[in-house]
Amino acid sequence: MIRNLARDVGAFTSNVFFVTGETTALVDAGANFDLVARLDEHLDDLDRLYLTHTHPDHVENVAAVRDAFGVETWGYDTDSEYVDNAIEDGESVPIGDDEYEALFTPGHSPDHLCFYAEETGVCFAGDLVFANGSFGRTDLEGGDRPTLVESIRYLHDVVDGGLSALYVGHGPSVTERPLDDVEIALQASQMG
Template identity: 60%
Template sequence: MNPYWNSLTCLYQKGNQRVVAKTKPTYPITIDVITNLARGVDVFTSNTFLVTGETTALVDTGANFDVVSAVREQTDELDRVYLTHTHEDHVGNVEAVREAFGVETWGYDPDNPLVDRELADGETVEIGDDDYVAVHTPGHKDDHLCLYSRDARTLFAGDLVFANGSFGRTDLEEGHRPTLIDSIDRIRETVGEDLDAMHTGHGPSVEDRPFEDIEFAGNAARMG
């Protein structure tokens, strides 16, 4: 059990969905729901996270599966799509999501036709009920972003780092290991050691001391 959960009321955790009430001395209580819609999908896709709340959003659309139906099983409305980067496995469903929900996609490179609105380094946006800052983190791909909320203690890491100290590939076009190491260092310096959750582009989310996984990834990238 993550120590941070001691300060929260857990309504339930089932499968790929976690519901938490942030308990404070005053009301109302806000509810955050983060669901990995790609969990258990046996195709070439990234994870795709649906975050419901005041601003219901997708972080990456994934590829090669019916994400529109998956969204509609959870909510009737979608307000925004945020792209961590534009590798095909993260953006293959963009057109389907645009058509189904009439939403704009936000990403780092406004010249990319898959990006409707620029999301600049350091810009703050709302995801669910929390504010997240966009952090430009190239090295895996030039347009790579992470999204971090200090209040929610949550990081959407894209393909920068993964569970158990793994890190993003640098053998693809635009990949560059020294730049990736710099980006990992930047994220490590940005997030707090009290980081509660790290949602990654592939594999499981990390909810047990994810700051350590970021540190491990930086060390591993230097060694490899």
């Protein structure tokens, strides 16, 4: 089961996906709300915390989650204080009951990852793409529009034909025709 623990938070935060199964995991930690209290409602133990990238709105709650659950974090750049274990492009990681392929997708940030489970068609897209064809901004430090376009193309090529659900860093998840949203993002990101 995938549940967004930040769904009704009024403050600025990223979505925080809690995935149950063989490997109980979080995808991103969010900011500006008490994530530990929300986790305490659902579990006694947490196996892993994955980070799509280390912008503040995705990592502010990392320290509290580490302290409360003794969990290590996984992300692209171990030079970041938020990342304990490196994940390489193409590496397989367990989330819930499935194996996800890590896709290195910089452009919004230089350390951005998406996670895609080919068997189920589920993708955690972070801030690469969003519902309705929106895509991550590139005006923050480390952002680069041409790199973002290539990353969206990479995601599109990997998920083409198999995408069933897109869980994004902000806003609603896409569970109906999610490949359409990725294609619109690819087209729109190439303009301007």
